Amino acid sequence: MGQKILDIKDFSFRDEVGDPFIIRMHHLDHYPKGNGKMGVKKEKLEHKNLGEDFDFNSNFKMYYGKDVPGFPVHPHRGFETITIVLKGFVDHSDSAGLTGRYGNGDVQWMTAGKGMQHAEMFPLVYDDKENTLELFQIWLNLPRKNKFVEPHYKMLWNEDIPIVKEINENGNIAYIKVISGSYKNTNSLDPNPDSWANDKNNNVNIWIINMEPNSSIDIPKISSTLNRKLYLYKGGNIYIDGTEIKNPKTINLNGNEQIKVTNGDENSYLLLLEGEPIGEKVVNYGPFVMTSMEEIHEAYRDYEKNHFGGWPWEKEGPVNPKEKERFAKYSKENIVYPKK
Template sequence: MPIVPYALLTVARKAPSLKRVRPDIPQSSAATHSAAAHPTERNTEVSSNNDSSSHIEEGRSPVLQVSPLGFPWQTIDPFLFCVYHDDAYPKANAQMGPAAPLAGRQIGQDFSRKDGWSMYHGDTVPGFPSHPHRGFETVTIVRKGLVDHSDSLGATARFGGGDVQWLTAGKGIVHSEMFPLLDANAPNPLELFQIWLNLPARSKMAEPHFTMFWSEAIPHFASDDAAGGRTEVAVIAGRFGGTAADGGPAPIHPLAPPPDSWAAQADADVAIWTLKMTPGAQWTLPAAAGDGTRRMLYFFKGAVATIAGRRVEGPAAIELRADTAVELRNGDEEPGEFLLLQGRPIAEPVVQYGPFVMNTQAEISQTLADYRRTQFGGWPWSDPAPVHGRDAARFARHPGGREEKPAA
């Protein structure tokens, strides 16, 4: 009997038709915590992934709107979803799970944040056992802790500590994302973003593919202001900086995204950057290069910041004009951290059904039929939630057996 992913069980149980349904996730106002459910729990049909519920600023201010960080974080085309996990896991037990009682948790569906952490869909090890995707990409940025990846193509990986996995689901893949706890003598914090980036219609049935961006290879930029404040930028996607002639920083070219990604298209102007500012630091966010580009700045750590002269209390999502440089100033009391997502909109219909994102309901129906028939290649592992042992070394083993490790 084929393994049925937890996420699809949720979809089948909660969404018997292709009509718009309420996300099957617990609700919370704690936006800075990991209360946001994994994106496989979100089941919607939409024609646009913009949220116009917040106040839109009049005039030509670089700040278009400011919203509280929601559940999950609101995104704009070409992005579909952004979730932030910040789990204070305790010491590890012998099974690489938390050495703490699990009583009071809904095991298999634990988004409780009891004691500052959740098991999610994991039984013993926290995380997300096997579940399918089609029609988009996931970009997983692991800032603390480790993620163990396994998939229906026979690939595996362990990554963390600033590493990024960029996965093109394309025509269909099943994968698991588990969070092994390795330290039996100290807490095991986990902090990550998972971002869903849409694929245009022409690429939704591309071959599945994943790329590892090891932390050692991700370009970084640092700027010190006149008062000694520092801003550090990790450039995960999107050209950063200008030319020597324009007086700005020298250009930083990011690692290449997967070949079928919207980000691989030169005029898509996709950027994914993380920013860290010391207390009181000032920095100018440069204008985007592309015409029609949209950008969202997420202020997820810190008390207060000034964005283009406007005081913003965190946590907040700030939509900015992309064609204008924006002055950022962090508050004086504590460091501030931001995530920037930008890109030119794909501007195509979006129909999402749980872990599947297509352009029409007919394509969603075909996706469900394809998954029932093929399981997107089947699950080659004996366990729906594999973990890769107690060796903390990071690695990736690609389909076909090619092995990859971070550069020494």
């Protein structure tokens, strides 16, 4: 048998996952009660570097927002974003005039393709309690042949995403939320049509795992070429191949081995990212992911020329009405809400 654990590192806000992924980011912000307009009260903004607030010593970060936290309008080309909201809400707006609100377990899958602008704002919808936000955003690369496809986004509602209940020989339970790929013959919802994940042979698995005390799961052997990362981001300690791993950690695993993960005496929460590499040159520069610097320069020229379709919203960081429930607007005629 080969080595199962390739290396273990500290868990961080940002991680370069490896082909076919680009980066993984983890946001955890304990936002306070809202100010009635989905923003932060002025007294809470003192000493904040508004417009570029990434203070990791603070309970919450405003990022590029100045009243409502979040990421006002910015462009992308050449890759996909998969945003998994564990807690709180995100308001999406884009250059096609589409919008939505998602959160509390929902996932947005967005293909930037040939170029789009979007805003991701974090509305503080509650004025009577804190507005904690926790999310993962994963950048998944597109192969060169798909880098100029039409932009596309879809919502994977929490109610629709399959969850596998894994019970071990001692009756302890783990829950595997299958966002992409499959777990023990349970398949995910369909990813976007031009995604590397859309071909099952590429083995793109994205799981959120909740392990109760003393539960266990088996991550199956796939191939020697697979890139596999497991993130223990919250909870207790886990054990792999006789090694105790203390929360929080990033674990690089062998894709050609079956990996048994056993939890300790506390609930543990993990994210699995794995996939076969695309195997093409990757040039990531700012908001663009291409295969050469010339393509990066071309992306900047195109953006300066037409701003990827412009920006139809009055504000750089629009938010939906406070009372609006989770929804996705795919066109003027197609507005979708999660099933009740």
